[in-house]
Amino acid sequence: ASSFHSSVPHRRHLYKSLSDSTLIGRDGQVCVVLTSDVTAPGHGTYVDEDKLTASVAGEVQRVDKLICVRPLKTRFNGEVGDVVVGRITEVQQKRWKVETNSRLDSVLLLSSVNLPGGELRRRSAEDELTMREYLQEGDLISAEVQSVFSDGALSLHTRSLKYGKLGQGVLVQLSPSLIKRQKTHFHNLPCGASIILGNNGFVWLYPTPGQQEEEAGGFYTSLEPVSLSDREVISRLRNCLLALSAHKVLLYDTSVLYCYESSLQHQVKDILKPEVMEEIVMLTQQKLLEQEG
C-alpha cells in the first residue's frame, strides 16, 4: 500500500532491486521498492543516473511496470463525470468560461445548459443574446464534466436538475487532492445544511432547500433571508472544513459530519484557533478510525 507523505518536496529514490519487493527506509520514510524487472517511468518521475526518481512529492501509483507519482499539491485535473463547482469568469459567444481551479478555464457551452422550463429546443440567436440573464460573471454553478478538450480544458454541462446556478450559501476553496471520490457529491447533512463537495476542491455549503424549490433546476435563486439557525450550522461547517483541510484530512460526508459533531462543544468562531482546530481534528480522526477500522 502506498502512503501519503508530507508535502516537503525532497526527492525520493525508487531503487531498482534484484530481490522481490522490499521496503526500504529513506529519511525515515518508507518507500515501496519494485520488483526486479526494469520499470517504466510514468508521470511525476524521471530517470537520474540509472535511478528512477520522483520529481514531485505525492502518492506512488503502480500499474504493472508503470510507476507514476501523483502530486499532492496540484491544480484540478478533471475527468469525465466529475462534479465541479465553478465561478463564471467570462460570457462569450455561445459559451461561458468557468473558473474551476484547473490549469485552464473550463468551458460551459450554451447547448449544455437546460433552458428555463426544461424545454428541449434548438438554441436560437435570441438565446445567445440573453445568456447574461441566466449566468453572469461572478455567478457560481455546479456542473458535471462532459468531456476533456485536447488541450486539457474541461467541457462542462448542467443538463440535469441537480446542477445549475447556485443560490445563497458559502463557498470554501480547498485543495482538490483532499476531496474523496464518491458515488455522489451532493449531500443533505443531518445537521441541517447541504453540501456539494466539488472534485475540484470547491465546496459549496447552502441551507437545505424546501420541497417545492427542488424542481426549479437552478434558474430561480431565492433571495429570502436564511434563518439564523441555518446560518450557524453553515458557519460551523465552513470552519470545520477549514480545520480538516489544514490538517490534510480526506473530505467526504462522514468526515465532515464527525468533525461537525466534535466541534459542537466550542463556539463557532473559536474553531479557527490553532489549538481548538487540532483538538477537533484529533477527535474526528479517532472517530473515523473506530468506525471504519
Added chain:
Amino acid sequence: MATVQVSEAEKVYILHGIRDDLRVDGRGCEDYRHMEIETDVVSNTDGSAKVTLGHTAVLVGIKAEIGKPRPLVPNEGYLEFFVDCSANATPEFEGRGGEELGTELSNTLYKVFNNKHSVDLKSLCICPGEHCWVLYVDVLLLQCDGNLYDAISVAIKAALFNTKIPRVHISTDEEGGKEIELSDDPYDCMRLNVENVPCIVTLCKVGHRHVVDATLQEKACSVASLIISVTHKGTVTCTRKVGGGSLDPESIFEMTEAGKRVGKALHAPLMKVLQQEEHLGKKKQKVGFLG
C-alpha cells in the same frame, strides 16, 4: 488590494448575515480574526515584527539612523514610513502594480503618526539642530487577505516596542567639532515608550451595519470604509474614508464610536502579549517564516 469575485446571491447571504450579527466564519461584527505576532524576526534591523491576521501577513522592520533634524523642530527626531507591496501577496502587485497601494498606505501612516503624543520624538534628539535619530519604518506586505491597515498598525506598534536604539555620547574634540560615540556595550540601548502609539481600526460599511476586520468577500459587498487610528485612551489621531460609496454623517458617527471602542480594547491585550514575549527572552521559540 486583492479582490475576489462574489455572486449576487453570495452578497445577499453575507449582507443578511452581518445584519443578524453572524458573519460567514461565525464572528460577530466587532470580532477580529486570529492574530499572531512575533517580534525580533529580522536580525539586521533595530526592531522588527511579523503579524499574521487570518491570511494577511505583514512584516515591519525598523532601522535607526543618525540624521539632521527638520528645521522647524530642531529638538525632535522623526519617523519615515515606506510600504512595499510584495508581488508575493497577489499577482496584481507585480512590477509597479503595488506602488499605488503602497503610497496610499504610507501616506495614511504619516497622518496617523503626525502628532506630538504618538511617539516621543524629543527622546530621539541627540544634539538639537544637528543630530537626531531617524527611524525608518519599512513595511512589507507578504500576503493579502483583507484588513491591511489594522495588521500594519499592530505590526508597527510591536516593532517599535521591540526597537533597541543604541545609546550615544556626544563629545567635543579639539577643533570644536562634535563627535558621536556609540557605547561599547551592545546591550546598552534605549527603548521607546509605545503606550501612546495608535492602532488603526478599519470599519467596512456593509448594508446598514459596519464590520471590523472584513475578509475579502465582505469587502466585495461593501462600498465604503472608515479608517480610524485610536490610542489606548480612546483618542482618535486620524480618520479617513475610503471607497467609492457615500456615508451618512450619522453612520460616520456610529462607526467612529464603534472604532474607538474596538481600538481601545485592542491595546491592552496587545501590550500584555508583547511584554510576555519580551520576558521569555532567550527561551523564546523562534517561529520565523515557515512555521
